[in-house]
Amino acid sequence: MRFDGSMTYVATDDLKMAVNASITLQKPLIIKGEPGTGKTMLAEEVAAALGLRLIQWHIKSTTKAHQGLYEYDAVSRLRDSQLGDDKVYDIRNYIKKGKLWEAFESEERVVLLIDEVDKADIEFPNDLLTELDKMEFHVYETQETIKAKHRPIVIITSNNEKDLPDAFLRRCFFHYIVFPDxxxxxxxxxxxxxxxxxxxxxxxxxxxxxxxxxxxxxxxxxxxxxxxxxxxxxxxxxxxxxxxxxxxxxxxxxxxxxxxxxxxxxxxxxxxxxxxxxx
Known part of the structure; x- marks a missing residue:
């Protein structure tokens, strides 16, 4: 599985080498560069060129790491219990799967884009260290472990608005998109x-x-x-x-x-x- 660019995206030799190195090492690829240099588009083109499905997780300032795994809606369950709804007996009805869960349970390999990771809190990358490294996480409400059926190609973009933790960077392959000549x-x-x-x-x-x-x-x-x-x-x-x-x-x-x-x-x-x- 190798990325050689596409007809609709001009990728430099260094960028193609970085993508392929990330795939070979099975490590997330961190892409930094000025806004508007095609970082997000890279993930779209990699997915299209390799014939893989793209899952996009766009990060906001309020985004928390656990939202990429799952969210448990305890409020809805309490309300349904007060209304006598039978679905309260299955806690899975109140668990919303996140983008990482979606990527992990896919029957085929996917490309997972974590877009603009530096928008979130400084602890956000550290909170995903284990999940991105081991490609698994634990669901406490159901006492099950979700493991990736196929290790996704993870592309993480950053606008360089804040420094990312060293422990997070150590687990990734890094590439900076130099502004085109x-x-x-x-x-x-x-x-x-x-x-x-x-x-x-x-x-x-x-x-x-x-x-x-x-x-x-x-x-x-x-x-x-x-x-x-x-x-x-x-x-x-x-x-x-x-x-x-x-x-x-x-x-x-x-x-x-x-x-x-x-x-x-x-x-x-x-x-x-x-x-x-x-x-």
Whole structure:
């Protein structure tokens, strides 16, 4: 079982090597990188390329580790007991299976995505150490042990918002997605917009990479935002000569709302434009 990329996802040799190393070692793969660099999409493409089902667990700030295993609804059971419902005698009626349980009991191997693990509490990764390492967990309410029938391919994404515990990292294979260079970005654009006018892409990408180099930006534009911006440029029929012959003192590109995501960065570019005009 080997991942060699796909027609719809541009994976570098290092990224493909990381995925295959994780599969060989049977360890979770931790993917870090800037937002918008295709971390979540990687899990989707790995599942599609290998012909496996994808199970997605999207982490929120309120997510607890046990929710990935199961949740016991004691309140509903108490209410049903007061109403005289016969199903209260089977506690399994009040246990909701989590994403890990779903992956463990699958009759075929699956890809399990734990998305944006760094959004949760700092103890969240540690609470899953044993389950991800041994691929089993105990259900106290039913006194049964759930073991994985087939070890899933686990892909964990992180936006690097907080450090992950060393004990957790030690049990994983790590890869950082470096931001694409100009050539790789051109391949990514070709995947999304085959046959797009090359001059428009060249001029737009030059502006994009120049914008990323501006010192002091709170959020540099990402790959996904470049894709959105190109879509707008094409839909509005903006000719490439407007981009090519742009006034460098204006600083802010057309339809900048697809690239800049906060007012501080807009104000920064406006100040740079003002200073450029004065000089």
């Amino acid at each position: 100009m050539d790789t970005m051109k391949k990514i654009v070709d995947v999304h917009y085959p046959g797009v006018e090359s001059k428009l892409v060249r001029e737009a990408m030059e502006i994009f990479f120049e914008l990323r180099k501006v010192p002091g930006l709170k959020k540099r534009p990402s790959t996904s935002e470049l894709i959105d911006w190109l879509k707008l440029l094409m839909s509005d029929n903006i000719p490439e000569d407007i981009l090519r012959n742009r006034d460098t003192r204006s600083a802010i590109p057309p339809l900048y709302g697809a690239l800049l995501k906060n007012e501080a960065d807009v104000h920064l570019l406006e100040r740079l434009a003002f200073m450029s005009r004065r000089s």
